[in-house]
Amino acid sequence: MNEMKILSTPLNIQACIDKIISPQSGGIDMFIGTVRDSTKGRTVKHLEYEAYESMAVKEMQKIVDEAFKKWPVQNILIHHRTGILKPGETAVVIAVSAAHRDAAFDACRYIIETLKKTVPIWKKEVFEDGEEWVSPNP
Amino acid sequence: MKVxxxxxxxxxxxxGNKFTEIExxxxxxxxxxxxxxESKYPRIKGIxxxxxxxxxEYASGDSTIKQSDEIAVIPPVCGG
Structure with a gap:
């Protein structure tokens, strides 16, 4: 099972777990990306997330397909927010269930790293004294 | 053609807009x-x-555009 969604409403972490938990799995690995309150010493008021939704979901599907090929994992879920998020709010949830933990950890890491490189989602940091589109980390 | x-x-x-028409x-x-x-909007050269x-789908430089295509310009992505 897999589920990829772009959502403009708060992400429900427990609901994500409930979707992918299964008796065949021995564990769930989850990455929860949250909004940090400062960047290089500047105070972040909020982030504005924007997505090219149709393409983003297709790119997420490619990542998920690849993860299923590479690791023996059971279920994968990706939920990503759009809109205005305040520090502490959840921007992304990646959840992977697998029979054994190694596959779940590796797949989860692969999914978040690849998502940051290929999925058309952008964020603007709004500071108290200006705003800036975030450039990808090298 | 107009796209x-x-x-x-x-x-x-x-x-200045999510949708831009161009000939x-x-x-x-x-x-x-x-x-x-880039000639119409020189500032995008800085991106x-x-x-x-x-x-x-990400398109290579030599891909040809058809009028019926959905064409999108994608600045460096930064999800997560």
């Missing part, structure tokens, strides 16, 4: 579209390695 370009993030702010020659590649956009997507 509509979808834009996002920093490029959307430069274009292009009937045979236009992604590279020639980029050159056209490192932006991409063009055709119908939800």
């Amino acid at each position: 509509t370009i979808l834009s996002f993030g920093s490029i959307r702010e430069i274009f 292009v020659p009937d045979t236009t590649t992604v590279d020639s579209l980029k050159a056209l956009l 490192a390695s932006y991409m063009v997507a055709i119908n939800d």
